[in-house]
Amino acid sequence: MTTMTEKFMHLTENAAKLFGSASRGDAAAPVVHRHDDFEKASEEDLSHFEIETDSQGHHYATRKPGPQAPHR
Secondary structure (H helix, E strand, C coil): CHHHHHHHHHHHHHHHHHHHHCCCCCCCCCCCCCCCCHHHHHHHHCCCEEEEECCCEEEEEEECCCCCCCCC
């Protein structure tokens, strides 16, 4: 009689045959970000905010003083 673990291992072996083994990258490697137009627009939008931390350690954003970009 097969156990649930044996059934599971059999399924994963078949999946590996069908899809190939799981590919794992280097977890210590830095994440590479794409610097596309969307990311540049997001950085521009976020540049109008400052991150504040209260006495309890909660983080929140406040608008920087000065002229602001118009809302879209």
